[in-house]
Each structure stands twice: as C-alpha cells, then as structure tokens.
Amino acid sequence: MSMINYAAREINCKIVYYGPGLGGKTTNLEHIYGKVKPDTRGKLISLATETERTLFFDFLPVDLGTIRGFNTRFHLYTVPGQVYYNASRKLILKNVDGIVFVADSQVERMEANLESMQNLYDNMAEYGYDLTRMPFVVQYNKRDLPNAAPTEELQAALNPGWEPAEPAKARVTPDPYHAGQNLVDQHSSGVWIERVPYFEAVAVGGDGVFDTLKAVSKLVLKALA
Amino acid sequence: MTNPGAANWSFDEEDLNALTRTVSRFLSETGAHSALIADRSGQLVATIGRPLSFDPMVFATLTAADFSANDQLARLIGETDFTTLFHQGEKESMYVADVARRLILVTLFDNHTPIGLVRLKMKPVVEELTVHLDRAYIRARESGSTQPNILAGAGEEIDELFNW
Numbered sequence: 152m153s154m155i156n157y158a159a160r161e162i163n164c165k166i167v168y169y170g171p172g173l174g175g176k177t178t179n180l181e182h183i184y185g186k187v188k189p190d191t192r193g194k195l196i197s198l199a200t201e202t203e204r205t206l207f208f209d210f211l212p213v214d215l216g217t218i219r220g221f222n223t224r225f226h227l228y229t230v231p232g233q234v235y236y237n238a239s240r241k242l243i244l245k246n247v248d249g250i251v252f253v254a255d256s257q258v259e260r261m262e263a264n265l266e267s268m269q270n271l272y273d274n275m276a277e278y279g280y281d282l283t284r285m286p287f288v289v290q291y292n293k294r295d296l297p298n299a300a301p302t303e304e305l306q307a308a309l310n311p312g313w314e315p316a317e318p319a320k321a322r323v324t325p326d327p328y329h330a331g332q333n334l335v336d337q338h339s340s341g342v343w344i345e346r347v348p349y350f351e352a353v354a355v356g357g358d359g360v361f362d363t364l365k366a367v368s369k370l371v372l373k374a375l376a
Numbered sequence: 377m378t379n380p381g382a383a384n385w386s387f388d389e390e391d392l393n394a395l396t397r398t399v400s401r402f403l404s405e406t407g408a409h410s411a412l413i414a415d416r417s418g419q420l421v422a423t424i425g426r427p428l429s430f431d432p433m434v435f436a437t438l439t440a441a442d443f444s445a446n447d448q449l450a451r452l453i454g455e456t457d458f459t460t461l462f463h464q465g466e467k468e469s470m471y472v473a474d475v476a477r478r479l480i481l482v483t484l485f486d487n488h489t490p491i492g493l494v495r496l497k498m499k500p501v502v503e504e505l506t507v508h509l510d511r512a513y514i515r516a517r518e519s520g521s522t523q524p525n526i527l528a529g530a531g532e533e534i535d536e537l538f539n540w
Contacts, residue, residue, distance in 0.1 A: 154415060155420045156416075156421065157389060163420075165417055174377065193433050195433055196434055196438065197432055208441065210418075212437075217537075218530055218533050219533065221526060239445075242445065243441075317485035365538045371537070372537075376528060376529065376530045376534060
C-alpha cells in the first residue's frame with residue numbers, strides 16, 4: 152500500500168523480496184545497502200537467528216530520487232525463505248506494492264523455487280491480491296554456479312506467463328531488458344501470453360541487483376501514475 | 377493502472393496537523409515525552425514531542441511488525457486482535473495502541489510517568505484520532521480522491537528517475 156505524505160512530500164512504497172531459503176534475498180539487500188550513498192538509505196535491520204538465517208524479515212529503506220517535488224522512498228523487505236516460517240512471510244506481504252522473486256538457479260533447487268512461487272501465489276491470494284496484476288519481477292540468482300539451470304528452463308518453470316488481464320495488452324511487447332525477446336507474445340495456438348520481466352544475477356558480487364531493483368521500483372511508480 | 381491488491385491512501389497538511397494537535401495534548405496531559413504515528417504497514421506518518429534519538433523509520437517498521445505478530449498471537453488464543461501493547465523497560469517504556477486498524481500510536485515515556493495515566497488518557501485520544509481519520513476518509517470518498525494524482529502523466533519523469 153503506497154502512502155503519499157503530502158505534508159512531508161514523500162511517496163512511500165513497499166517492495167518484498169520473496170523466494171526459497173538461501174536463495175540470496177538478504178544478499179540483495181546487503182549489496183544495495185553497501186552501494187547506495189549513506190544519506191539516501193536508512194539502517195539495514197535484520198531480524199535473524201544466531202546462524203544468520205532470516206527469522207522475521209530484513210528491512211532497508213532507500214530513497215531513489217524526486218518526482219514532482221516528492222521524494223520517492225522504497226521500503227525493501229525480505230521474507231524468511233524457510234518453509235516453516237509461513238506465518239511471518241504472510242505478514243510481510245501485507246500492503247505490498249511490488250514483488251521480487253529471487254530464484255536459486257541451481258538445478259537442485261528447482262523444486263524449492265516452485266514450492267516458494269506457489270506459496271507466494273497462495274499467500275497473495277489469501278489477501279485478495281492478484282499477483283499477475285501487480286508490479287512483479289523475477290531474479291535468477293547464482294548464475295555463476297556451474298550447476299545453474301539454463302534461463303529458458305527457469306523461465307518455463309517459474310515465469311511461464313498468463314493470459315493478459317486486459318485485452319488491450321494482447322499485442323507483441325518487446326522485453327526492454329532482453330533484445331529479441333518479448334514480454335507479451337502470441338503462441339502458435341493463438342493464445343496471448345504475458346510474462347514478467349526477469350533478470351540474471353550474482354547477488355554476492357552485485358551483478359543484476361540494481362537492475363532488478365530499478366525494474367520493480369519503476370513498475371511500482373508507473374502503477375501509481 | 378492501479379494496484380488491485382491494495383488501497384492507497386494519503387495525508388494532507390490538515391490531516392497531519394489534526395493528528396499532531398491531539399497527540400501533543402495527550403503528551404502534555406500524561407508527561408510522556410514522545411510519540412510516533414505509523415501506519416499498519418510500518419510507514420512512518422509523524423513524530424511528536426521530544427526529538428527521538430533513534431531512526432524513527434526503523435522504529436515504525438519494527439512497531440508495525442510487532443503489532444502484526446501480536447495480532448496473530450491474539451488469534452491463536454481466540455481473540456480477534458490486541459488493541460494495545462505495553463513494553464516495560466527499566467527506565468523507558470512504550471505503550472502502543474491501534475487506531476481504527478489503520479494507524480499505530482506509540483507513546484514513549486520514562487518512569488516519572490505512571491502507566492495507569494497513559495492507559496487512562498489513551499482511550500479518548502484513540503477515539504479522537506479515529507474521528508480525524510474518518511473525516512479524512514469521508515472527504516476522500518466524496519471528492520473521489522484525497523488529492524489530485526501527483527504522478528498522473530509522469531511516465532517520462534519516472535523513466536528519467538531510473539536513468540542511472
């Protein structure tokens with residue numbers, strides 16, 4: 152739920168990084184924290200266990216600039232990825248404006264990715280949110296590992312697309328982030344399919360982290376415009 | 377395009393002044409030194425009273441999380457929610473109250489302020505804040521929106537913002 156504070160001239164939006172355990176959600180936030188200027192971000196708060204697994208959430212507020220005299224402040228949250236923390240995960244999704252799904256590219260983690268994606272759909276649906284109509288991007292992390300699955304396989308499994316919600320969107324729309332690919336395309340059967348933007352990343356080194364953040368933040372602001 | 381998942385909302389100067397006035401009076405009546413208003417998703421709305429020595433944004437987020445976690449605990453024991461929470465420290469304590477399930481009012485006080493007084497005065501303050509909020513909502517509904525959409529047609533500006 153974005154909140155516009157006219158008195159303070161601020162637009163506040165909430166972005167949640169979702170995905171399976173040990174997939175790199177916290178690493179994304181740590182990289183952002185380390186790279187943005189200290190005067191444009193707050194503290195990185197981690198509610199973690201003693202072994203540094205996220206227990207409740209990580210939180211990082213960042214200012215991404217000014218539009219029409221209003222400061223745009225993004226509140227970045229991660230959820231605990233471990234399966235048994237679902238009650239916490241669901242709480243964090245409340246009033247979310249945009250979602251980043253951080254998938255673990257390793258072949259062995261495919262099932263965990265699918266389970267987490269299903270869990271995301273289910274939790275969103277319980278709040279009455281329609282994930283397919285929200286600002287949503289997918290990040291394939293750990294692309295540097297030798298056992299990383301090809302992006303085509305990950306796309307087919309995690310971002311297979313759905314029928315565009317509005318008939319007006321049923322036209323070929325190029326993917327601005329991948330030349331030669333389309334976000335909205337027509338299958339040979341005649342059915343139109345819409346996918347969400349995806350990014351390849353190596354979050355420990357920072358590759359793809361800001362591309363992902365920029366894309367989801369832009370979608371959130373465009374949803375308000 | 378609007379986000380179908382969440383209702384957006386906004387505060388104008390008048391709303392904020394009304395909330396601040398009510399809470400300032402409550403602080404002077406109880407002797408509590410500071411208060412903070414956050415919305416239920418953890419976004420900071422205002423701080424009132426003595427300047428805070430910590431990051432209020434982080435405080436707002438953790439308070440909302442605290443409140444949400446306690447809501448779930450309430451449900452497990454058969455309650456719909458807990459409308460107030462009290463955290464007592466050796467010198468500093470905090471009293472947290474729900475306002476119309478939209479906002480959270482956090483009152484910070486030291487051991488010179490009796491908790492009973494905070495609790496006693498809190499109820500009418502929450503009622504008054506609810507009246508302010510309802511008024512803002514009614515105005516928003518009647519005018520169709522609280523404010524003109526400041527981002528309407530700002531597509532290019534948004535593109536430029538991310539040109540880094």
